[in-house]
Structures are given as C-alpha cells and as structure tokens.
Amino acid sequence: MIGMPWVLISFAANIKQMPLQISHYLLLTLLSSVVIMAYGFQLLLNVPGEKDLTVYCFSRRVLAAAYLSLASLGILEIFLQNETSEGAVVSSFTLVIAGFQAFLFTFALIALIRPDYITRRLLGVHFGVITLVSAVLLISLFGFGGMVHTVIFRLCLVGYVGQLVWYVRKFRQIYGEGIRRLSDFYAEDEDRRLHWINRCFYMALTIGILALVGAFMRSFYYHFFIPLYTVFYVYFAVKYCNYVPVFYYVLRGIALPSPALSVEMGDTEDIGIMPEVVMDTAEKNPSNVVAAFNNKQFTERLQQWIEDKKYLETGKNLSDVAEELGTNRSYFSRYLNTHEECDFRNWRSRLRIEEASRLLLIYPDKSVSGIAEMVGFSDRSNFHRQFTTIIGMSPQNYRKNRE
Numbered sequence: 001m002i003g004m005p006w007v008l009i010s011f012a013a014n015i016k017q018m019p020l021q022i023s024h025y026l027l028l029t030l031l032s033s034v035v036i037m038a039y040g041f042q043l044l045l046n047v048p049g050e051k052d053l054t055v056y057c058f059s060r061r062v063l064a065a066a067y068l069s070l071a072s073l074g075i076l077e078i079f080l081q082n083e084t085s086e087g088a089v090v091s092s093f094t095l096v097i098a099g100f101q102a103f104l105f106t107f108a109l110i111a112l113i114r115p116d117y118i119t120r121r122l123l124g125v126h127f128g129v130i131t132l133v134s135a136v137l138l139i140s141l142f143g144f145g146g147m148v149h150t151v152i153f154r155l156c157l158v159g160y161v162g163q164l165v166w167y168v169r170k171f172r173q174i175y176g177e178g179i180r181r182l183s184d185f186y187a188e189d190e191d192r193r194l195h196w197i198n199r200c201f202y203m204a205l206t207i208g209i210l211a212l213v214g215a216f217m218r219s220f221y222y223h224f225f226i227p228l229y230t231v232f233y234v235y236f237a238v239k240y241c242n243y244v245p246v247f248y249y250v251l252r253g254i255a256l257p258s259p260a261l262s263v264e265m266g267d268t269e270d271i272g273i274m275p276e277v278v279m280d281t282a283e284k285n286p287s288n289v290v291a292a293f294n295n296k297q298f299t300e301r302l303q304q305w306i307e308d309k310k311y312l313e314t315g316k317n318l319s320d321v322a323e324e325l326g327t328n329r330s331y332f333s334r335y336l337n338t339h340e341e342c343d344f345r346n347w348r349s350r351l352r353i354e355e356a357s358r359l360l361l362i363y364p365d366k367s368v369s370g371i372a373e374m375v376g377f378s379d380r381s382n383f384h385r386q387f388t389t390i391i392g393m394s395p396q397n398y399r400k401n402r403e
Contacts, residue, residue: 025090025222026078032230033074039237040067048244055115056247059108060240062123066104067233070097090222091214092141092153096134098211099160101229103130105204105236106167109197112243113178133159157212164208171201180343193246200236207232298335301325311351314376318344352376353390356383360399368395 043064047057077093103126111118133156140152178194207229214221302325305311310324321344322332333344340347352375359371369380377383387395 025226028223028226029074029078032226033071035230036067036074036233037071039234040064040071043067043237043241053244053247055111055118056244058120059111059118063104063108063237063240066100067237070100073097088141088145088149088153091216092137092149094211094214094222095153095156095160096137098208099130099134099156099163101204101211102160102163102167102208103127105201106171108240109201109204110171110174112197112247113194114174117174130163160212164205164212168205175201196239200239203232204236298325298327306351309355311348312355312374312376314378349386350390353387356387356395357391357398360395361402364399371395 041064043060047060073093073096077089107118107123107126137152137156140149175194175198182194210225210228214225305321305325310321318333319329322329325332336342336344336347342350356371356375356377359366359374360368363371368384372380372383375383377386384394387398391398393401
C-alpha cells in the first residue's frame with residue numbers, strides 16, 4: 001500500500017496521452033486492483049489461530065496472497081499497456097488472472113468442505129504449473145509477439161478450458177461427499193450450511209467463462225466484466241471471513257472417515273465385538289462387514305432405543321446417538337449404511353414419519369403441524385416433503401384414506 005500514491009500520480013500523469021476508451025479500461029483496472037488489494041489485507045488480518053482451524057487459516061493466507069498478487073498484476077498491466085498492442089495485453093493478462101482465479105477459488109472452497117484434502121504439496125503443484133504457463137504466455141507477449149504469441153495464447157486457452165473442466169469435476173465430487181457426510185452426521189437438514197459454497201463456486205466459474213469470452217472481445221467488454229468480478233471478489237472475501245463459526249459446526253460432520261473400513265482396537269469394545277473377529281471379517285472380505293454388525297448386544301440396545309422413541313428427541317447428531325448406544329459414530333454410521341441402507345438423517349426421518357403416520361390416526365382432530373412438532377419436525381414443509389416421500393402420499397390424504 002506504500003507505493004499506491006505513486007501509482008495514482010503516475011497514472012494521472014499519463015492518462016491524458018491515452019485514447020479515451022483505453023483510459024476508461026485502465027481506470028477500472030486500477031480501481032479494481034485497489035479494492036481487491038484492500039480485501040487481500042482484510043483476509044490477511046485477524047486470522048484465527050485455533051488448532052482446529054489450521055487448514056482454514058492456511059487457505060485464508062493463501063487466498064490473501066492470491067488477492068494481493070492479482071491486484072499487483074492489474075497494476076502491472078497499467079504500466080505495460082503502452083508497450084504493445086492494447087488487445088493482446090488485455091487478453092493475455094485476463095487469461096493469466098483467470099487461471100489463478102480458478103485455482104484459488106476452487107481450492108479455497110474445497111478447504112471448507114474437505115480440509116483433509118488440501119496439502120501444501122497439492123497447492124504447490126497447481127500453483128507452480130499455472131505460474132509456469134503464465135510466465136511462458138507473458139514472455140511470448142513481450143519478448144516475441146506476432147505469430148509466436150498467437151500460437152502460445154491459443155494453447156493456453158485450451159489449457160485453461162481443461163483446467164476449468166478438471167476443477168468442476170473435482171469440486172462436484174468433493175462437494176457431493178461433503179453433503180453426504182453432513183447428512184450422515186446430523187439428523188436435520190444441515191447441508192444448507194454448504195449451499196453458499198456451491199453458489200460461490202458456480203459464480204466463480206461464471207466469471208471464469210466470461211473471462212474466456214473476453215479473450216475474443218474488444219476493450220469495451222471489460223467495462224462490464226471488471227466491475228462484475230470485483231464485486232464477486234468482495235462478496236467472496238466477506239463470506240470467507242464470516243465462515244469461522246459455521247466451519248466449527250461443519251467440521252464435526254465432515255470429519256467422518258471415508259466409507260473404507262478402518263478398524264481400531266478401541267472402537268470395537270463398546271459394542272461387544274471382539275477386535276480380531278471384526279478385523280478378520282473385514283480383511284478377508286469387506287463386503288462381509290454386515291456380519292460383523294450382527295451383534296446381539298448392540299442390536300438389543302438399538303431396538304430398545306427405538307422402542308423408547310428416543311428418535312423423537314431433537315438436537316442430537318450421529319455422535320450423540322452412537323454414544324447412547326455404547327458405540328462410536330464410525331461404527332454406527334457403517335451399521336446404518338449396511339443394515340438400513342441409508343444415512344443417519346434418512347433413517348431417523350423414516351422412524352419419525354412412521355410415528356407420525358400412527359399419530360395422525362390416533363389424534364384425528366390434531367392439526368398436521370401439531371403432529372409434525374410432536375415427532376420432531378420444526379418445519380412443516382420439510383415434514384410434508386418427507387412424509388410424501390416415505391409414505392407415498394401427503395399427511396392429509398393419508399389421514400383421509402384411513403378414516
């Protein structure tokens with residue numbers, strides 16, 4: 001920020017010598033760079049130091065560095081504008097910025113869903129490749145120009161499209177897994193806490209596609225594009241900074257182990273299964289894990305828990321119920337997946353809906369909303385949707401047909 005006044009003075013001194021159309025573009029670039037740089041420092045400041053937030057803090061610092069780097073690229077573009085043709089500079093810098101943007105937004109969002117997926121080595125490889133390709137592109141622009149730059153630019157465009165495709169596939173895979181883990185952990189519809197992440201990714205993807213289109217457009221196109229991506233950068237930084245309270249909540253759900261069976265000695269004692277029996281069953285044939293759960297002590301506890309209608313109690317997640325049953329969430333989750341062929345949320349919803357169908361007939365004068373509250377649903381629309389899905393008809397029709 002110390003050199004910013006000098007940038008403004010230099011820019012003001014030279015702006016009169018530039019065509020009006022380019023001046024507007026450079027002014028937008030400068031303003032955008034200043035705003036992005038300011039939010040880069042905002043991301044860098046007041047980073048929480050809790051141990052559980054190690055990945056979040058690291059990704060936030062990387063994001064801050066990326067904001068500052070992208071802002072610096074915008075300022076650099078201003079001073080290189082007069083040294084070559086305006087169209088080539090704009091297109092090349094846009095492509096460079098777009099490549100870094102796709103990288104930083106994708107992995108910053110993945111860090112919020114699967115912090116265990118993010119490693120310094122992974123980030124280093126992606127950052128190194130993008131930096132190398134960007135350097136080759138800019139060297140071809142300022143060192144060679146002409147046909148050499150045109151060929152390299154088109155190759156970089158193809159590489160950028162491939163980058164976007166790979167990022168979309170990877171994000172969809174990890175986001176879907178994150179949703180499944182939250183569904184498996186919380187009884188309520190908690191995956192809504194990740195919806196903004198999904199929105200941000202596709203907003204960033206839209207910006208990336210617009211950047212690709214901009215490579216073939218004249219400079220007036222950027223009068224619309226620059227303010228658009230600047231607003232998005234601000235929105236993203238604010239949401240990322242405000243994510244800390246939610247991250248603690250989500251972290252509990254997404255910390256579930258992968259479906260691959262991993263048995264520890266201490267995990268088996270509480271449910272009365274001999275460790276060597278489980279290990280032998282899993283090692284010989286993972287598909288026989290169902291047999292490992294055919295444990296009388298555990299099934300009796302579970303049956304009693306259902307008979308006591310403890311599934312009607314609200315505010316309990318997978319870990320809480322597993323503790324009540326004398327096991328851990330890893331085993332309980334796998335038990336539901338193998339025996340009930342569903343996750344924790346769907347299993348609990350099914351029990352509640354079955355109880356609701358019984359109460360609808362016992363209390364014919366009680367409203368549907370009242371029945372929904374009795375079985376633990378605070379949202380009537382969610383109750384109606386779940387009831388229709390599980391029973392096959394609406395609560396009103398079910399009651400009417402059974403009268």
